[in-house]
Amino acid sequence: MSFSPFRRRLVLGTGLTILLLLPAMASFAGDPYLITLFSRILIYALAAVSLDLIIGYGGMVSLGHAAFVGIGAYVVGILSFHVQDGSLLLSWPFELQASDAALLVWPAAVLISALMAVLIGSVSLRTSGLQFIMITLAFAQMLFYLAVSLEAYGGDDGISIWSRNRLPLVDLSDDSSFYYICLVCLLVFLYLSHRLVFSRFGRVVRGAKQNELRMQSLGFPTYRYKLVCFSIAGAGGGLAGVLIANQNEFVSPGLLHWTHSGELIVMVLLGGMGTLFGPVFGAAALLLMEELLSAYTEHWMVFLGPFLILVVLFAKRGIYGWLSGAGGNHA
Amino acid sequence: MLKLRRVEACYGSSQALFGVDLELADGSVTTLLGRNGMGKTTVVRSIMGMLPLRAGVIRLEGREIQRLPSYAIARLGIGLVPEGRRIFPNLTLRENLLVAAANYAGASEPYTMEHVLSIFPKLSDRLNHFGNQLSGGEQQMLAVARALMINPRVLILDEATEGLAPLIRAEIWRGLTILKEKGQTILVIDKNIDALLRIADHHHIMENGRVVWSGSSSQLAADKTRQSRYLGV
Ligand SMILES: Nc1ncnc2c1ncn2[C@@H]1O[C@H](COP(=O)(O)OP(=O)(O)OP(=O)(O)O)[C@@H](O)[C@H]1O
Numbered sequence: 001m002s003f004s005p006f007r008r009r010l011v012l013g014t015g016l017t018i019l020l021l022l023p024a025m026a027s028f029a030g031d032p033y034l035i036t037l038f039s040r041i042l043i044y045a046l047a048a049v050s051l052d053l054i055i056g057y058g059g060m061v062s063l064g065h066a067a068f069v070g071i072g073a074y075v076v077g078i079l080s081f082h083v084q085d086g087s088l089l090l091s092w093p094f095e096l097q098a099s100d101a102a103l104l105v106w107p108a109a110v111l112i113s114a115l116m117a118v119l120i121g122s123v124s125l126r127t128s129g130l131q132f133i134m135i136t137l138a139f140a141q142m143l144f145y146l147a148v149s150l151e152a153y154g155g156d157d158g159i160s161i162w163s164r165n166r167l168p169l170v171d172l173s174d175d176s177s178f179y180y181i182c183l184v185c186l187l188v189f190l191y192l193s194h195r196l197v198f199s200r201f202g203r204v205v206r207g208a209k210q211n212e213l214r215m216q217s218l219g220f221p222t223y224r225y226k227l228v229c230f231s232i233a234g235a236g237g238g239l240a241g242v243l244i245a246n247q248n249e250f251v252s253p254g255l256l257h258w259t260h261s262g263e264l265i266v267m268v269l270l271g272g273m274g275t276l277f278g279p280v281f282g283a284a285a286l287l288l289m290e291e292l293l294s295a296y297t298e299h300w301m302v303f304l305g306p307f308l309i310l311v312v313l314f315a316k317r318g319i320y321g322w323l324s325g326a327g328g329n330h331a
Numbered sequence: 332m333l334k335l336r337r338v339e340a341c342y343g344s345s346q347a348l349f350g351v352d353l354e355l356a357d358g359s360v361t362t363l364l365g366r367n368g369m370g371k372t373t374v375v376r377s378i379m380g381m382l383p384l385r386a387g388v389i390r391l392e393g394r395e396i397q398r399l400p401s402y403a404i405a406r407l408g409i410g411l412v413p414e415g416r417r418i419f420p421n422l423t424l425r426e427n428l429l430v431a432a433a434n435y436a437g438a439s440e441p442y443t444m445e446h447v448l449s450i451f452p453k454l455s456d457r458l459n460h461f462g463n464q465l466s467g468g469e470q471q472m473l474a475v476a477r478a479l480m481i482n483p484r485v486l487i488l489d490e491a492t493e494g495l496a497p498l499i500r501a502e503i504w505r506g507l508t509i510l511k512e513k514g515q516t517i518l519v520i521d522k523n524i525d526a527l528l529r530i531a532d533h534h535h536i537m538e539n540g541r542v543v544w545s546g547s548s549s550q551l552a553a554d555k556t557r558q559s560r561y562l563g564v
Pocket residue numbers: 342347365366367368369370371372373374414
């Protein structure tokens with residue numbers, strides 16, 4: 001990439017330092033709300049990075065990514081509902097007790113999101129372009145209405161979660177601890193994604209984005225590669241959903257709504273598509289803008305449009321590309 | 332090595348190949364000649380499984396491949412330098428080569444990145460450039476080099492020198508000559524008859540979806556009327 005390596009390190013180093021020190025800075029500034037806000041930024045960054053894997057690297061523009069966020073969140077919500085209720089999660093074909101142990105719930109939620117992504121991807125990836133956008137949107141909306149129709153789990157109103165998941169040694173109800181767990185999740189996902197993108201698997205997916213037939217004629221069944229990539233992204237979205245549910249102590253169908261998917265796309269575009277770190281900046285920019293502007297007007301979205309246009313026009317690789325001095329001629 | 336019998340192929344409802352017969356001997360360099368639109372690329376697409384056949388059989392070392400998907404055909408050892416834009420513009424030169432690296436055919440001395448770069452030494456300086464930062468000639472050399480990285484039993488080049496300056500073209504012909512000396516089986520489609528007469532062993536001329544003439548280099552060289560009639564040279 002034609003990023004200037006020094007500037008890039010500087011930008012990433014500064015960003016990481018801010019994130020690492022944030023809870024300390026927040027308590028120094030006497031504003032604990034900053035921790036909540038930045039936890040939210042970290043979580044959305046995770047969702048946006050996972051979306052960048054398929055949009056930026058795989059060329060699969062999904063307008064249904066929020067579905068996986070929602071699935072992850074609902075797994076946490078439904079399990080916590082049963083724990084609170086004392087009822088069984090499943091009574092047939094075997095009896096299954098619900099749990100609120102993070103070490104069980106979180107991997108289960110991520111796995112279920114990934115499996116749903118395999119299911120949705122295996123149909124959607126038979127199409128491409130506009131059709132792919134529409135079909136991912138349709139799947140996500142189906143799940144949205146499914147969530148609305150789950151009367152037992154609050155339907156439209158969603159599920160209130162009585163307490164965050166339990167983790168040994170770490171108290172998730174403490175906002176600083178929760179913040180650091182979110183940071184660890186984001187950093188681990190970024191690291192794994194970075195490894196993935198620059199592995200052979202990543203080369204196949206990136207190459208197939210440009211020309212799928214050509215990649216097949218080198219011996220790669222590109223459909224399978226894209227499907228695996230899609231389900232890894234789904235898993236990342238699911239993990240973000242798990243964290244959202246825990247942070248808000250509440251899940252509702254709105255999480256799966258297509259506008260939520262749209263916000264994730266905006267984060268990817270703002271931050272820089274196909275840059276992995278960019279979506280972190282994109283998530284921060286969008287949520288901070290929302291935070292600052294919504295204090296003045298409820299129509300803060302009005303400012304987002306022009307801002308997005310400026311970024312897309314003048315910063316080809318988004319905020320991250322602009323900060324780190326990316327050259328222009330990268331496909 | 333590779334054998335096509337009575338291959339017929341269509342684009343939708345319009346038939347493009349009408350019973351093509353073609354045979355590539357082990358270690359030979361064979362050409363497919365013909366004017367624009369005669370069906371050369373269509374033959375290549377048929378071999379690579381990118382176009383469903385209406386009839387006919389394609390065998391690679393005796394094994395029928397005409398119903399296999401492209402990736403499986405590549406894995407059996409057919410390396411393609413496709414027509415048109417050939418490389419992955421968003422991967423670096425090194426990545427373009429690495430992604431292809433394989434030894435599907437189980438060659439005893441497989442090509443590695445070093446071997447391939449020694450055939451096209453100009454590429455060595457540009458390993459970290461993205462595909463779209465390379466010149467046309469570099470892109471074409473890279474496309475040949477990349478096809479070699481899968482260690483193909485058969486290497487197919489579809490207009491690999493199209494639009495290149497004579498010096499760069501010569502570079503590609505030089506590369507092919509090295510490959511030929513190593514015993515690589517090659518099917519080449521190109522408009523430069525003079526170069527092909529030097530390098531290739533057998534020639535096939537296509538017209539309107541059929542092979543209308545086959546023969547050796549000396550036969551073709553001697554037959555000026557045929558050259559002008561079918562090839563317009
Ligand atoms: N994708 C396509 N859809 C429909 N018809 C096609 C397609 N590609 C080629 N054809 C038709 O098939 C016939 C053979 O085309 P083909 O590309 O195989 O010719 P060619 O010999 O490779 O020509 P050239 O020298 O220009 O590359 C032509 O009549 C062409 O119009």
